Amino acid sequence: MTSAHPDEPVAFTFEGRTLSARPGQSIASAILQSGTPVLTRSFKYRRPRGYTCGYDICGNCPVTINGLPGVTSCTTPVRGGEVVRRERGWPSTDRDLLRATDLMARFVPAGFQFRLFRSRPRLAHLAEKVMGRVAGAGRFPTPQAARAVRTRTEVDAADVLVVGGGISGCAAALGAAGTGASVTLVHPGRLGGRANARDSIVTHDRETAPAAEVAGRLASAVLAHDDIRVVDGFVMSYFETGMIPVVADGLVLECRPKHLVVATGSYDVPGLFPGNDKPGVVLADGVSKLLRVDRVVPWRRAVVMTDGGRGRPLADQLEQAGVEVVAIVVQRGAGASPEPGPGPADRQLDDERVLLGTVRAARGARVLRAVDVEVDGRVRTIRADLLCVALAPRPANDLALQRQYVTAGTTQTVGGGWAGADLSASTPGMSVVGSAAGWTSDDPDRAHAVGAAAGSGSGSTQGK
Amino acid sequence: MTLPGVATGRPKAGYDVVVVGAGVQGLATAYELARSGVTNVAVLDRSWPGGGASGRNGEMIRSAFSSREWAQLFDLSLRRFSELSAELDFNILFSPSGYLVLSTTDEELRRQDLVAAKQAEYGVQSEILDAAEVRRLVPHANPELARGGIFQRRAGFAHHDAVVWGYLRAAARAGVSVFSGVDVHAVLTSGGRVTGVRTDGGDIAADIVVNAAGAYSDDLNLTADVHLPLVKARLEMIVTEPVKPFLRCAVATPHLLGYCHQTARGEFVGGTELPGHDETDSLNTTYHMLRDMATKWVRLFPDLGGVRILRNWAGTVSQAPDLAPVLGEAPGVSGYHLSIAWVYGFMGAPAAGRLLAESITTGRVPAVMAPFEARRLIEGRSIAESTLVVTTDGRS
Known part of the structure; x- marks a missing residue:
């Protein structure tokens, strides 16, 4: 298992492909590096989800490792030899036909199951069985994996x-x-x-x-x-x-x-805007960790969104890693708390990247392609593959x-x-x-x- | 904050019936009263509807018990559960997926033929399963423990919150006023008759008061000078992360003191108990029970060893020495009705609500309800039921 040279790359298997990684870098970072941004799908609407927080908080990156489902891939280090699979989505996590649920979202609002077939008990029971098959997020661990868990x-x-x-x-x-x-x-x-x-x-x-x-x-x-x-x-x-x-x-x-x-x-708190769950929308510390600890740079063009003093340091880290920062959107009250307002570090209006405005949406069919930013009542669409959300933490x-x-x-x-x-x-x-x-x-x-x-x-x- | 089905404003000065407790018992009783024409009814709760044990239970349903009293009461409930979605116009997600009482010891195996024969005599259909049949039904169960069992095919489980919401909505639509945030301090009596209740917002007059106060029902009884040998107990459950369906039916294991099922969403929901009750009304969960549950469920389902527990909860009940509910008018206080001492309360609520409402409106105690009167506890009689998954002390 352990390599004689701690920095010598090791290999693991990801859905039949062999990926190479530095020992200790996270499984998620290695998958991202290989060009796969979608790590799982959301529970009900099957929306694509990817690397977001970096610290096992958001639940957007569970994968099955050696038969054990639901392992957080952003904090699990690569050791070498693992067999890694994604979990949700049919026929695959990348192309999930059940994504149709999201497109029909207004027919299946929260609590729709309590309205369903209420005068047809047999049909209700059948519907429940079908929903059970479709939902049921994780897979049951293989007997070997379950027995390997000993506490x-x-x-x-x-x-x-x-x-x-x-x-x-x-x-x-x-x-x-x-x-x-x-x-x-x-x-x-x-x-x-x-x-x-x-x-x-x-x-x-x-x-x-x-x-x-x-x-x-x-x-x-x-x-x-x-x-x-x-x-x-x-x-x-x-x-x-x-x-x-x-x-x-x-x-x-x-x-x-x-x-x-x-x-x-x-x-890190997520910003509130449509599409804030899209792969490519990443929280500030998650960005820093990928760049500095995992040493992976899966992005080319970034928009940084901030409500305080964290925007510029993140922009600097991205620039140092070779990512073009096309805008730093400074917005008031974007996070969970209205305070603090734009700090001095981010208000440098001489920097042409700084926009005093509001992120209105993250766009892209499967992953982030662009960010809608409203400045002075006008919405601009800025092409980017990373939206770094650098709001005041909680x-x-x-x-x-x-x-x-x-x-x-x-x-x-x-x-x-x-x-x-x-x-x-x-x-x-x-x-x-x-x-x-x-x-x-x-x-x-x-x-x-x-x-x-x-x-x-x-x-x-x-x-x- | 206003909740759908919960009245805004303060209660009136008087009602025909005041029900204390907006759990599943109180709401079912109020709904059944309204259905039989008694609509000037207030349900008072100091917290939110279903905030106590009604939303903190195993949500399992069966009527295959070993005693006639339990079998008949819960068979009425089971029938009601299958009608409720249509009647309440709310899908309570009743899932008749079957209910297995697992036999894991020689004694349980020896007894299961006798228990099933008795059930047939009470009109409850059940099947005796041998080890191979249990393995087919519950393929993930540890074969050392899954040695046999009694299976009731039309039993199962329902969504406990949905049952509370369904009753709440239907009762409110029928004219019942349900109040949240009204704390009942005492039952008022005069000359052996109930006259109303004292709340933190003043007195409310009523000729009929129903005690459906769950864990706090005994405290309320004492204010009316009704003394029953009840104790508070805390029960705990775990919920795992959702996994694909692996457990079709509800399973109870009297020997392990455990009960469990898998929800449509995929979560495994299981509770266990340890001999000796945990006499408290605290809703905190405890580490020793979490450990007991994790250990026992992995013993029964070894593959759960790789599944994470997402959350656990505690619910509190007030229980009688024989673990059977107390239903009917309180001894010595006419007009004061009890639906208390529930340990299988979610399971029993549809029947109890109907029976209690019937006895209140007609003045006659239905035969199915009669054995559960409070007097049995004062006279030291108990209802012997051998397939329960609870204990009162270290004796079992």
């Missing part, structure tokens, strides 16, 4: 559990471990997370450096630390009694830490909110207990750091201090 459980006794190994999570873990506390750090994939692909400037220990560099330094320190156990996995949930199961490869770690540090970062604070919800107790109390919770301050047993807490820029020194407080508060300050 053992293990109790993890660490004092502090840090969830998320980006800049903030690594810094917090080092802070906690520095107090003598035992620390488990959970992170899916390579430590550093989204920072590994970013060019923003971060101040750490009174020095400034690009985010990717700071992330790399912190990750090395974490991996070298004896009292930090690094687990490649993710947290399942927060349960009553403080149980936080961590899912890793073939392993569930049952954690009940004295202190939980949530460093789960942020989500805190990935699900785990923190879930803890608030679960500890608030019953249905009688949750209403007032968690929804308005202030996650930026530490509560007994939990701290939230970094963009998960709404921090607008990376601040490893502050995260380190929060981690240190968590470590000394967890009680195990005696040396080991």
Whole structure:
């Protein structure tokens, strides 16, 4: 399986073709590189879906790998020798006859099944059987694949559990471990997370450096630390009694830490416009990751859409990779939050690529061919094969909110207990750091201090 | 926020009937009352319709039980389920795909002939399956566990939310007022008669009050000085990612304390229980149950080992020592009717709604409903049903 030379290309099989990839690059990036932009189809309307978020958030890239269906291809590294297939679509994912459902969408609106054949029970039952055949997204795993999934459980006794190994999570873990506390750090994939692909400037220990560099330094320190156990996995949930199961490869770690540090970062938000699900519409960090981590450049002409300061850095990354950026559309209120408005970095009107306007639609029959942009009441159609959506991100604070919800107790109390919770301050047993807490820029020194407080508060300050 | 079928504005000062709880029991009862001409009915719920156990259950339906009482009550329900889509003008996605009660132990195998014979005596058609027949019906089941079973061909499952929505819409169309966000604090009585309910928005007068408050029904009983030996319990289920159809019928395994089916969308939906009830009204799910469910279902269907759990949920019920429902007028408080202690509540609602409405409007208790009266619990009688997938304590 493992190659003697870590950078020597390895091969895997994709629907009968042999594709070559660098070991460690994502399956999705290798498929994209081979010229296949459609990775799956949407559940009901069978709309083509492709690489979108890069971080196992959007669900647009599941494939079957070695008989196991539903594997996220954007975060699964190529190891060599895999057999990969796409899942939905008949006769193929590229040309799906059931795409007709989308064209007849007004006849099958949400909840149409509750109106169907209601006075004809036999017909209703038959229709349900047919729908079951047509729907039923994934395939059942092959017996061999199912039996290969074996999970053992293990109790993890660490004092502090840090969830998320980006800049903030690594810094917090080092802070906690520095107090003598035992620390488990959970992170899916390579430590550093989204920072590994970013060019923003971060101040750490009174020095400034690009985010990717700071992330790399912190990750090395974490991996070298004896009292930090690094687990490649993710947290399942927060349960009553403080149980936080961590899912890793073939392993569930049952954690009940004295202190939980949530460093789960942020989500890219999609823009709201027709066609925003088309292959070729890619979220900002997904673009950065493909260019910088997977080192694949499957695009030629890009439009960047932004509501803040993220447009220009993304345009620069694309230009450096040889992609022509034909427009940076700066629009107000495009994301989930109306604030912040266009930032100074994107308002440089001397740059002729900058358009103060609104993305109206992503066009293309199967994949993105052009973007409709409205400027001063006039719609222009700009040819592009990438629309990079670089809107203000949303805190990935699900785990923190879930803890608030679960500890608030019953249905009688949750209403007032968690929804308005202030996650930026530490509560007994939990701290939230970094963009998960709404921090607008990376601040490893502050995260380190929060981690240190968590470590000394967890009680195990005696040396080991 | 307004919901379709839910009344806007405040309740009136009085109704002929006030139903507490807009779950499937309360809505079915209100709908059946309206159908028999009683339309000055209010259904009060502190949350949204179907927000409790009505939307948090295995949505499975059968009438092949081992006792006459259960078999007859649920056979009426099963018949109603097959009529409901047409009657409510709403496809509840009733799927008569069959219901298999799996025999996995020697004792269950030995007993299955006897149970099926009894079912035939009650007029419930069922088939006895041997190991080979079970394997043909459920090819993915672990052969070590799938040793036999009793199969009821016309049973199956329905969409639990659709049943709630269908009843809600039909009841509202027939003139029933359903209120969301009205919290009933107490049942008001005077001289052994019910006079109304006390809500957070004031008192509402009614000569008939129906307690269909699910997990909170016992709390409501205490305000009317009705004391029944009920306990709250939390039940949990898992839902997997959708996969192509692999499981045709509903399956219950009394030995594993599990019940499951696959939806038309492809999700495997399964619940299990552990001996001893989880006495709480919390809707949080728990890790130990998630682990129990994952372990048991992979044991029964080894290929599920490669399928991901998408979500899980908890629902709460209030249950009686014999796990049978309590149906009918409360002892000592005339006009106060109970449709409570449901553990198989979704399955039983169409029958219970009809029977309770009949007893309210005619004053006569239908024979099928009579065994489930509350008095049995006070007098220490219990209904013995041996094919349930629940336990009350560690004894089983």
